[in-house]
Structure formats: C-alpha cells, structure tokens
Amino acid sequence: MKSGQRSGKRSYTNQSVEKTISILNAFRLDRPELSFAELQKITGFNRSTLHRFLVTLLDHGYLEYDTGAGVYRLGIRLFELGAIVMKNMDLRRVAMPFLKELAETLNETVHVVVREGIEGIYVEKYEPPGAMVTYSLVGKRLPLYCTAVGKVLLAFLEEAERVDLLAQLVLERRTPKTITDKEQLKAHLQQVYHQGYAVDDEELEEGLICVAVPIFGQNQKIxxxxxxxxxAHRIKAKLASPDGKLIALLQKVAAAISRQLGYVPERKS
Structure with a gap:
C-alpha cells in the first residue's frame, strides 16, 4: 500500500461530492419540489454550507429555483443525463416492442421492474387504451414483498442474497391480503420459484391484481x-381461463426478451 493511502471503502470518498449527492437525493417522485428549509432539514447541512452547494448546482443546471413558489426542483441537466442512461439501457430497448404487443393483446397494463436494494424500480411501462389506469410511473419505487414483480425478483435470487434481503425487509400491511409473516413469505417465495411466476392478489392495492414472471440476462441470473x-375481476377471469393463456403468454414473452439479452437456458438432459 502506498504511503498516505488508507485502506477501506471510505478512503476514496469525497465530502463535497457526498454533500452534492445528498442534496440531489433529497428529491423524490413524491416530493419533486423542496424549499430551502426542507432541504436543510433533510440533509442536516447548516445554512451557509447548503447555500454554497445550491448556488453551484443552480449554476450548472442541476437544479432550478422557482422564485414565485420559493422552491427548488431538479434541473434540465439531470434530465439530459437521465435520457442518456435510459437510451443505453438494453433492457428497455429490447423489452418495449414485446411489452406493447403483450399489453395490446391482453388489453392490460404491462410493466418491467428491476431491483435496487430492498426495493423495486419501474423501468418501463405500457398502458394500452381501455386498460385500468394504474398509478405506477417509470422511476417510481415499489416494495418487493407485496408485489408480483417483487416476489419474482426475490424468489429467483441466489439463496444467500435472498436470505440477506429478507432479513432487511419490514413487512408492512398494505391491505388485508398482504403477507406480513416472514416464514409465510419464505414459503410463498419457494412456491413462486417452482411454479415460475408470482401473483399479487390485491396485496399492495385493493382491487388490483398483478401477475409477474422473471427475465434473465447473459449471466444466467434474473x-x-x-x-x-x-x-381484480378481469385478471382473475383470465387466470381462471382453462387455456392458461395469460401465464403462458407472459412466460413466452419473457423468454423472448431473455434470449435477446443473451440468456441461454440450460439444456435438459
């Protein structure tokens, strides 16, 4: 190790960068505009420090300030950077044509969700005309334990990682049908893994049912x-259909997306 170099993850951090990130992370979908006082409360910075960083972020277009309302919001530069990220996401590029066809075939809303830590994030959505209006948004976070997509993302993880994540989850009751017992959830995830799909039977929102399947990538992992x-009444009717079309169609589309992402299924001996 070179002289003066410290070991450990923290040796490469920069306090100014961390403060900048703390300010940007204060904004969320449910609080897109924040006053100076709100930012100070969220970040814990003193007035002079916060003011200095806000001026820099404003100068470079990462924040905007509404003088009439007295609030800050994320700036156009972040939108530009976000557009670059979204454009380069192979998953979205590959999935969208399939989602559109699937959604229009079923006349229901279709989502693609990825996991970040103990939450899921919507990365794509297609809502055809006539489908039930859902309040999901691309970029919005959602819980893993009470959603079909979340349960799939948990069920198909490596066991050690799944155990670690389950230990971190707080199973808050969202509806009367939400699973709030961890042992019950573990057993349910085993069932999800073996059957290859998950159902959210009004566990996140009453009146809404979701059915989800996994998408795999080049590394053979979800x-x-x-x-x-x-x-609920529409999805239940489709699930009860003798032809099993809903789940079969979902699995067929997910398999097609997985292949385009480089997934090669194991050959059965």
Whole structure:
C-alpha cells in the first residue's frame, strides 16, 4: 500500500461530492419540489454550507429555483443525463416492442421492474387504451414483498442474497391480503420459484391484481421481472381461463426478451 493511502471503502470518498449527492437525493417522485428549509432539514447541512452547494448546482443546471413558489426542483441537466442512461439501457430497448404487443393483446397494463436494494424500480411501462389506469410511473419505487414483480425478483435470487434481503425487509400491511409473516413469505417465495411466476392478489392495492414472471440476462441470473396488472375481476377471469393463456403468454414473452439479452437456458438432459 502506498504511503498516505488508507485502506477501506471510505478512503476514496469525497465530502463535497457526498454533500452534492445528498442534496440531489433529497428529491423524490413524491416530493419533486423542496424549499430551502426542507432541504436543510433533510440533509442536516447548516445554512451557509447548503447555500454554497445550491448556488453551484443552480449554476450548472442541476437544479432550478422557482422564485414565485420559493422552491427548488431538479434541473434540465439531470434530465439530459437521465435520457442518456435510459437510451443505453438494453433492457428497455429490447423489452418495449414485446411489452406493447403483450399489453395490446391482453388489453392490460404491462410493466418491467428491476431491483435496487430492498426495493423495486419501474423501468418501463405500457398502458394500452381501455386498460385500468394504474398509478405506477417509470422511476417510481415499489416494495418487493407485496408485489408480483417483487416476489419474482426475490424468489429467483441466489439463496444467500435472498436470505440477506429478507432479513432487511419490514413487512408492512398494505391491505388485508398482504403477507406480513416472514416464514409465510419464505414459503410463498419457494412456491413462486417452482411454479415460475408470482401473483399479487390485491396485496399492495385493493382491487388490483398483478401477475409477474422473471427475465434473465447473459449471466444466467434474473435481471428484471415483467408483469401484467389490471382490475381484480378481469385478471382473475383470465387466470381462471382453462387455456392458461395469460401465464403462458407472459412466460413466452419473457423468454423472448431473455434470449435477446443473451440468456441461454440450460439444456435438459
């Protein structure tokens, strides 16, 4: 190790960068505009420090300030950078044509969700005309334990990683049908893994049912989950159909997306 170099992850961090990130991370989908006082409360910075960083972010277009409302919001530069990220996401590029066809075939909303830590994030959505309006948004976070996509993302993880994540989860009751017992959830995830799909039977939102399947990538591991969401009575009718079309169609589309992402299924001996 070179003289003056410290070991450990923290040796490469920069306090100014961390403060900048803390300010940007204060904004979320449910709080897109924040006053100076709110930013100070969230970040814990003193007035002079916060003011200095805000001026720099404003100068470079990472924040905007509404003088009339007295609030800050994320700036156009972040939108530009986000557009670059979204453009380069192979998953979205590959999946979208399949999602559109699937959603229009089923006349239901279709989502693709990836995992980040103990939450899921919507990365794509297609809602055809006539489908039930859902309040999901690309970029919005969602819980793993009470959603079909989340349960798929958990069920198809390596066991050690799944155990670690389950230990971190707080199973908050969202509806009367939400699973709030971890042992019950573990057993349910085993079932999801063996059957190859998950159902959210009004566990996140009453009146809404979702069915999800895994999408795999080049490394043979799960990279995302794809779901169809709709009014409970409509999805129940489709699930009860003798032809089993709903789940079969979801699995067929997910397999096609997986192949385009480089997934090669194991050959059965």
């Amino acid at each position: 990279v995302a989950a794809m779901s169809v969401s709709g009014a």
